[in-house]
Amino acid sequence: MIDQLSRYVPVLVWARAYNRQTFSNDMIAAVIVTIMLIPQSLAYAMLAGLPPEAGIYASIVPIILYAIFGTSRALAVGPVAVVSLLTASAIGQVAEQGTAGYAAAALTLAFLSGGFLLMLGVFRLGFLANFLSHPVIAGFIAASGILIATSQLKHILGVSAGGRTLPEMLGSIVANLSQLNSVTLAIGVLATGFLFWIRNNLKATLKRLGAPDLLADISTKAGPVVAVVATTLAVWGFDLADRGVKIVGEVPQSLPPLTLPDFSPALLEALLAPAILISIIGFVESVSVAQTLAAKKRQRVNPDQELIGLGAANLGAAFTGGYPVTGGFARSVVNFDAGAETPAAGAFTAIGLTIAAIALTPLVYYLPNATLAATIIVAVLGLVDLSILKKTWNYSRADFTAVAATIVLTLGLGVELGVAAGVAISVLLQLYKTSRPHVAEVGLVPGTQHFRNILRHKVETDPTLLTLRVDESLYFVNTRFLEEMIEHRIIDGNGLRNVVLMFSAVNEVDYSALESLESINHRLVEMGIGLHLSEVKGPVMDRLKRSHFIDQLNGRIFMSQYDAWTAFASQPVSGDIKETRIGT
Known part of the structure; x- marks a missing residue:
């Protein structure tokens, strides 16, 4: 009974072997991730258009629920940049930012996302995420990184701006440049430069000075906290809020509240499609990170159980004042590198964030929005990898088309339309490629x-x-292509008496293809040419035997192509590599 239950509640597995050493490693990892997560949670909530405390709330109960139901030992669940952007885009179309309806819509979005993920996990439908190809995901994440960074420029400049697409954002910023606040700009530029320096240089510098690896890691991850403290003290000490610097303001000093999503039919209908999109993108990102980290320790991640874990986490966010969450790449890598051995590290992180929610929120009253914007910009620019364009161009023009289209459409039309168009283009390109199967004329070596x-x-x-x-x-999709190719070849082949279709790579023949084979056979019978098959796989042969095709076949079926060659080759000739191309 316990073994069966542990399949769906993995905590029952790893908790049995929990010991003092594991506890110590998990605690160290939790401290490092908590330090990193406090400013990130505030920043990502701002990116989603929600109050800063929503980011902290979304990082407490969801982490605990994932620790119970998830299978990854290192995945750190919480708000992430791309999902935050998708959240803002989705609920911005149904409610005005800053209103109670906006916050309620975020809860509803988390509920729908959690319910959808849970359904996929229970019915083991994780394969649906495969419809998002890697080139589409790479293009979408790169474009999203550009959109996110651009959306934060208004906070760096201290201007009011809006827009959902790159042209709209840039146009709005330019139109409102007259509002530019020089003090805010100074804070934003200095914070961004400082964070970039910490990200790229601090760890190496500390190691050169002889600092231990752990101290260098903690110091690097604490960089955003230093920027938060320094800029908050500067705004407070010099009364910069009175000079137009926008600040976070009052943050409730409390535990995550019990909340209830809005279940009105109109809102559920409006948010269903965005929730599905957020769920799939979040799952793909999360499970990719989880599997990568698990492989390094020869551990196993169950994708279907991951769906259940992420679904539970999102449902938890919906009822505790949060918004959609998933496994974050940066914090998961930090968690792994810091030595996390079990999901308990996430639970300890939740405890640290709970303490922050109760005791530390008054300290961020004077935190400038420009610093949070700098935190987001530095975090997301690491997602922008445009080298995927060059790689796909060199390897596959079809994949390049999917990547380029996803990037351009996401930047030009918005995140939902961009990724939807990317998926559609990938499917159409795949259909086009399979509609022209590789068929080679072969000869004996x-x-x-x-x-x-x-x-x-x-x-x-x-x-x-x-x-x-x-x-x-x-x-x-592709049987007509095969018919036309054979027809073209037999017209040009004077003296041709036999055609052999080598089926060694054919794993499936559907009913339409069966009818095409019957048509080919009928045409060859009329021309006095035999049609034969060789190296037919067992499952394909079983299906062909259930039809009339075998009985009507104007030829034989051979175990090997060499047997067919031996039976029919009468005057073989050796030839050089031909210059003309038949098929593809």
Whole structure:
């Protein structure tokens, strides 16, 4: 009974072996992640258009729930930049920022996201996330990083601006440059430069000075806290709020409240599609990080159980004043590098954030928004990897098209339309590629029983025998291509008496493809040419036997292509690699 329950509640597995050493390692990791997460939580809440405390609330109960139901030992769950951007984009269309309706919509979005993830996990439907290809995800994240960084420029400049797309944001900023606040700009630029320096240079500098690795790590991760403290003291000490510097203001000093999402049908309908999008993107990002970190310690992550863990975390956020969450790349890597051994490290992080919510929130009253914006900009610019364009251009023009289209459309039309268009383009490109399957005419490699493409190798062929190797499964999209190719080849092949289709790479033949094979067979019967199959896989053969095709076949089925060659080759000739191309 316990073993069955542990499949769905992994805490019952790792808790059995918990000991003092594991506790010590988890606590150290929790301290480091908590230091990193406090300013990040405030900043990501601002990015989502929510009060700063929402970021802290979204980092407490969700972490605990994931620790109970998740399978990754190092994944750190909470607000992340991309999901925060998607949240702002989704609820900004149904409610005005700063209103009670806006906060309620965020709770509803988290509830829908959690429910959808939970459903996928219970019914083991995690494979649906595969419809988001890596090029689309890479393009979307890069474009989102640019959008997020651009959206924070208004806080660095101290101006009022809006917009959901890159042109709208830049246009709004330029139109409001007359509002520029020089003091805010100074704080924003200094904080951004300081954080970039810490991110890129502090750890190496401390190591050169002889600092231990742990101290160097903690100091680097505490960099944003230093920026927060320094700029907060500057605003407080010099009364910079009176000079137009916008500050966080009062943050409630309390535990996460019990909240209830808005279940009105109109709101649920409006947020359902964005919730599904957020769920899938969040899951793909989360499980990718979890599997990468687990592989380093030869551990295993169960994607379907991860769906349940993330679903529970989002449901927890919905009822405790938060908004949609997922596993964050940066904080998970920090958690792993700091030595976290079990999900208990996340639970300890939640305790640290609870203490911060109760005791430390008054200290951020004078925290300038420009510093939080700098924290976001430095964090997200690491997501912008435009080298994916060059890599995909060199490797696959189809993948390049998907990446480029996703980036351009996300920047130009917004995040939802951008990623939806990227997925649609990927599916269409895949359909186009499979509609033109790779079919090679093959010949016998001299002195062997192997057959290779006549366009790539010097092989023996026979003018009376045509052998085509079909390198993909046959289904309704690509069967017409095969028909046309055979028709073209037999018209040009004077003296042709036999056609052999080599099925060694065919894993599936659907009903449309079966009808096409029957049509090919009928056409060849009329021309006095035999149609034969070779190297047909068992499952394909089983299905063909359930049809009339085998009985009507104007030829034979061979175990190997060499058997077919031996049966039909009458006057083989050796040939050089041909210059003309048949098919693809």
